Amino acid sequence: MDMPSAIADLLSCLGQQVTLSKSDLDLHGQSESYFPLCPPDAVVYPETTEQVTQVVTICARHRVPVVAWGTGTSLEGQAQAFKGGIVVDFARMNQVLEVAQADMTARVQPGVTREALNDVLRTTGLFFPVDPGANASLGGMASTRASGTTAVRYGTMRDNVLALQVVTASGEVIRTGTGARKSSSGYDLTGLFVGAEGTLGLITELTLRLSGQPEAISSAVCAFDTVADAVATVIDTIQCGIPMARIELMDSDSVRAVNAYSNMALPEKPHLLLEFHGTAASVAEQAETFGALAADHHGSDFDWATQTEARTALWTMRHTAYYAILAARPGARAIVTDICVPISHLAQAIEETRADLAQAGVQGPILGHVGDGNFHAVLLVDITDQQELARAKSASDRMVERALALGGTATGEHGIGIGKLGYMQREHGGGWAMMGAIKQALDPLNILNPGKLVPPRN
Known part of the structure; x- marks a missing residue:
């Protein structure tokens, strides 16, 4: 070098x-x-x-x-x-290059953020639905295969990236995919680069699938006595086919943190945060059906947010929950771990994680995108205390082991980077070596984000 x-x-x-x-x-x-x-x-x-x-x-x-x-x-x-x-x-590569309203697509540079794109789309009747919470860049979201609060209805970046322009390790510029909604033409190279975390190429342009802005939107908060009751309601909701736009869980520790941080007054119980999209009639029907399911599991009455300002306040509270949790222990840093399991095992995974964290003496509020089986534990640690850091890392490791044993994955949306590199062999077996072979073929000099995602090279 x-x-x-x-x-x-x-x-x-x-x-x-x-x-x-x-x-x-x-x-x-x-x-x-x-x-x-x-x-x-x-x-x-x-x-x-x-x-x-x-x-x-x-x-x-x-x-x-x-x-x-x-x-x-x-x-x-x-x-x-x-x-x-x-x-x-x-x-500086932050331009929206084209909005094709008839095709419901947008072509953007990688530095465009999701909020900036939606500002441009505001008058078109379209929007880009993937919402990881942070105002992340679309290139970064593609590189980590991001998802977030709306994935239960609109899917992840994997589902919403149609095509890419990529600079490879040799300096060649290639295009993957097309503006068409489907293709049977060859390997899915777009899917290969989405989630590759910059280890195979640098994304310089994206063609994105857009969605129609819903006619009516309604949000609500519902409290439950236990996490198990809340998750049981989520499972019933998914099995009944209610097309939830968002369905988020906060445990009692997360609620306590956001109450203090965002000046809220929610009961210190597990909560589901919900959003319904559609026509006025369909939104009302969905809400009524969900309300009956929640009542079956001892859910409280809804606290509704139908006005834009109220909905914004609700989801701002959810999106700033990470910072609220950090503020609950000033000076702490966070090991933020996310796992995803089949939804039938979600309650078990959360309850066992909560019990494990309590036994280990690790402060770790839990929240997540429970509509697709994904949840996060924000493990608060004093990184100068090596014993505490070791306990938290061990608890995080057990979370992953538990997820894999239940048929899940080490990460639902945060990606691998270097933080979860040690879990890849356990999850993928020989498939991880295959990822390394692809990396070797496309980046023989190992210059693109080395040391991340794939097996380390000697």
């Missing part, structure tokens, strides 16, 4: 689009989770696909690592340059 020559060549080609300032390096050396500060050697802000090609070509020539950066919201260290190298920040 010849870092000085690589930086000199980048400065020669891109000038002030390359920064070596300590503040910028430090900004790109941190994450939302507990990983330590690890600044890259330089940050580049490309403005075109051609400039991304230049960056990758130079880095390949000097065998320097390249790490893509969207908005830095990843939770498993995906965007940190743990092996040094160049971070490519896509903040």
